Amino acid sequence: MSNKNYLSIYAKSFNWAGFFLPKKTYQKCSSLYDFCRTVDNIADDDSELGIKKKIY
Secondary structure, eight states: OOSOOHHHHHOHHHHHHGGGSOHHHHHHHHHHHHHHHHHHHHHHOOSOHHHHHHHO
8 A cells, every 4th residue: 555645635524523533543544544445446446357456
């Protein structure tokens, strides 16, 4: 996975709400969202499965 924070890029309202969470909790939520977003991007990609395995 990349070092991008997908929560701050794609889920701006959730990212904003994260300011009310303890930092450690926000980081865990962000990591979970990053993982889910990456898996969703892989599933949505039109490439064949073999290519997806190489790309991601």
